[in-house]
Amino acid sequence: MRFPAISLLQRLALVGLLGLGAAQVVHAAPDANGAPDKFVQQVADETLAALKAGGGVKSGDVARVNQVVTTHILPYVDFEKTTRLSAGRYWRQATPAQQKALAEAFRGTLVRTYAGALTRVDNQTVSKTLPFRGDAKADDLVVRTQISQSNGQNTSVDYRLEKTSSGWKIYDLNVENIWLIQNYRNQFAQQINQNGIDGLINALNQRNQ
Amino acid sequence: MRVASLAAAGLTLAGCASVQQPDPRDPWEGFNRGVYSFNDAVDRNFLRPISVGYTYVTPQPVRTCVHNMFNNVADVWAAANSMLQGRGLDAINTMGRFLFNTTLGVGGCIDVATANGQPRIPNDFGTTLGVWGFGQGPYLVLPFWGPSSVRDGVGLTGDFFGNTYTSVGAIENVRVRNSLYGLEIVDRRASLLDATDTVDRIALDPYSFVRDAYLQRRNAMVLGQKGQDNLPDYSDDGDAPDAKSTPPASSTTTPTVPAPGANQSGTVAPAKR
Numbered sequence: 001m002r003f004p005a006i007s008l009l010q011r012l013a014l015v016g017l018l019g020l021g022a023a024q025v026v027h028a029a030p031d032a033n034g035a036p037d038k039f040v041q042q043v044a045d046e047t048l049a050a051l052k053a054g055g056g057v058k059s060g061d062v063a064r065v066n067q068v069v070t071t072h073i074l075p076y077v078d079f080e081k082t083t084r085l086s087a088g089r090y091w092r093q094a095t096p097a098q099q100k101a102l103a104e105a106f107r108g109t110l111v112r113t114y115a116g117a118l119t120r121v122d123n124q125t126v127s128k129t130l131p132f133r134g135d136a137k138a139d140d141l142v143v144r145t146q147i148s149q150s151n152g153q154n155t156s157v158d159y160r161l162e163k164t165s166s167g168w169k170i171y172d173l174n175v176e177n178i179w180l181i182q183n184y185r186n187q188f189a190q191q192i193n194q195n196g197i198d199g200l201i202n203a204l205n206q207r208n209q
Numbered sequence: 210m211r212v213a214s215l216a217a218a219g220l221t222l223a224g225c226a227s228v229q230q231p232d233p234r235d236p237w238e239g240f241n242r243g244v245y246s247f248n249d250a251v252d253r254n255f256l257r258p259i260s261v262g263y264t265y266v267t268p269q270p271v272r273t274c275v276h277n278m279f280n281n282v283a284d285v286w287a288a289a290n291s292m293l294q295g296r297g298l299d300a301i302n303t304m305g306r307f308l309f310n311t312t313l314g315v316g317g318c319i320d321v322a323t324a325n326g327q328p329r330i331p332n333d334f335g336t337t338l339g340v341w342g343f344g345q346g347p348y349l350v351l352p353f354w355g356p357s358s359v360r361d362g363v364g365l366t367g368d369f370f371g372n373t374y375t376s377v378g379a380i381e382n383v384r385v386r387n388s389l390y391g392l393e394i395v396d397r398r399a400s401l402l403d404a405t406d407t408v409d410r411i412a413l414d415p416y417s418f419v420r421d422a423y424l425q426r427r428n429a430m431v432l433g434q435k436g437q438d439n440l441p442d443y444s445d446d447g448d449a450p451d452a453k454s455t456p457p458a459s460s461t462t463t464p465t466v467p468a469p470g471a472n473q474s475g476t477v478a479p480a481k482r
Contacts, residue, residue: 062410085443109411116407134438142440146328151273153400154328160440172441177429178422182441186232186421187413203413 032076032167037132039076039168040143040159044127047072047118056122065115073114078162078169079107085171086184087192094197102197105204110180117147117157117175124150127157139163142174234424235348244350245416251353252398257405260398274318276400279393280329281310281317285375286368287332294340296433299330331430334371335364339431348420356423 030042050068051057057065083103084091094102130144144158160172160179173180191200231238264272284307291300306322306329314321323329338360339345346359357365372378377393380386412418429436 088443109413112407112411116403116411119403119407144437148323151269151276154323177426177436179425179441181443182425183418183421184413186417190414190417200413207411207413 030076032169035136036141036161036168037129037143040145040161040170041127041129043073043076043170044129044145044147048121048125048127051118051121052123052125056125057119062112062115062119065118065121066111069111069115069118073170074107074111076168076170077110077114078164078171079103079110081162081169081171082106082110082181085181086188088185088189090189090192090197098197098201101201102204105201105208108208109204113180114173117155120149122150232348232420234345235420237347237349241348241350241420242416244352245419247352248350248355249415256394256398257402260395260402263395264399264402272396272399275392275396277310277314277320278317279377279396280320281307281314282376283331284310284329286371287330289371289375290332290334290337291330293337294332296340299332302327303330303332333364334367335361335427336430337367338364339427340433345424345427348424356419358424358427361427 030039030046032039047068050072051065054064080103083106084099086106087094087102091099125147127145127147130146132143134141140160140162142158142160144156147155147157149155156174156176158174159170160174161168161170163169171181188200191203195203235241267275284303288300288303288307291297291303306327307317309322309325309327310317310320313319320329335358343360345361349357349359349362351357351362351365354365369378377386377389380389408415408418432439
């Protein structure tokens with residue numbers, strides 16, 4: 001609304017994306033080896049474009065958001081690291097098989113968490129990357145974004161990334177000042193104290209059904 | 210009522226010590242869980258259905274307008290708190306928002322300020338107390354209200370007082386005032402529907418999820434800009450032991466407290482020897 005020219009460009013870009021999608025061409029995949037803020041912007045744009053392609057999110061259609069997150073965000077998420085940090089000191093007590101099962105079980109919850117910030121996407125929704133602060137050469141940093149909806153409400157979403165051998169990987173997410181890993185640490189510890197690591201895996205798997 | 214709930218907290222605490230490994234921030238967990246279940250039952254049976262109904266019968270533009278108008282009058286008290294916290298720029302920006310939205314935004318119906326790059330800076334008296342140096346105190350779930358803490362409970366009474374001068378509470382006509390209070394509650398609940406539905410989908414234990422989210426968010430509000438530059442430090446446990454950095458005085462319970470040696474850009478300066 002503020003910059004009509006930009007929204008026109010975005011509309012054109014969207015039409016372009018739709019055309020490309022129809023032609024089954026994967027174009028300009030997010031560059032995990034580039035600048036971290038550009039990379040996040042690309043991931044966010046691609047995700048929003050995929051959600052908008054179907055005319056936005058109809059209320060209650062969470063399954064579709066989950067599916068888009070799985071195909072467009074999850075490939076860039078190091079969910080094993082997220083699980084490891086959420087488990088904290090209990091991670092080392094788990095056997096390799098348990099660690100694998102735990103990460104696998106937590107994945108569904110992670111997808112739903114990432115999807116949680118995207119349930120109100122419509123054609124006006126825009127994700128804007130905020131100016132980068134801090135040390136751009138660091139290999140563990142945060143890219144801050146703001147998702148603005150058509151009803152004027154903004155949601156702040158920050159991504160914490162780590163540079164790996166295969167490029168940038170997202171491992172933690174902050175929605176409205178709440179960090180994902182920090183919010184799961186107590187719940188993980190609680191379950192493990194009550195029912196052990198297998199109990200936690202079972203509880204997570206139950207939530208996936 | 211607060212005194213009553215505190216007394217009740219004490220009683221319940223004496224009566225049940227069943228919580229294993231209590232979180233140091235939540236010594237009254239047994240009592241809090243009881244109130245949480247009560248609030249949850251009230252919400253699921255009354256408030257949530259009413260709010261869902263409200264979103265069905267009112268078109269989105271009307272709801273947005275109502276929501277914006279409540280936010281707009283709330284900006285006055287938020288600005289006062291920014292001032293009390295010594296965040297002068299926030300106070301000026303929030304007052305600017307109020308004037309801009311009240312005039313060009315037709316009485317606050319349209320949030321023209323956000324559309325022009327000045328988003329809301331929510332603020333309240335509990336945050337002010339935090340900025341003044343009062344700790345969160347024990348976590349406290351208030352009946353009908355929800356997550357709070359001893360400090361924020363005291364803050365709420367301050368907010369109520371401020372509200373009687375700056376917001377709906379300033380309206381003299383009792384009927385109008387009470388109707389607007391009712392609408393405000395429904396509006397707040399309706400705007401939280403997405404958030405609470407998400408919690409239902411992703412929380413292992415909704416009680417701890419809400420508690421940890423609340424404490425994190427309040428902590429971040431008190432720290433303001435500083436908080437954004439201090440990332441949670443997960444390296445002390447779980448992560449593979451590494452010697453590449455010595456985390457400065459990290460504590461697992463309050464990782465967002467500014468660590469000595471962390472400068473404005475969030476990078477960690479080498480510790481002094």
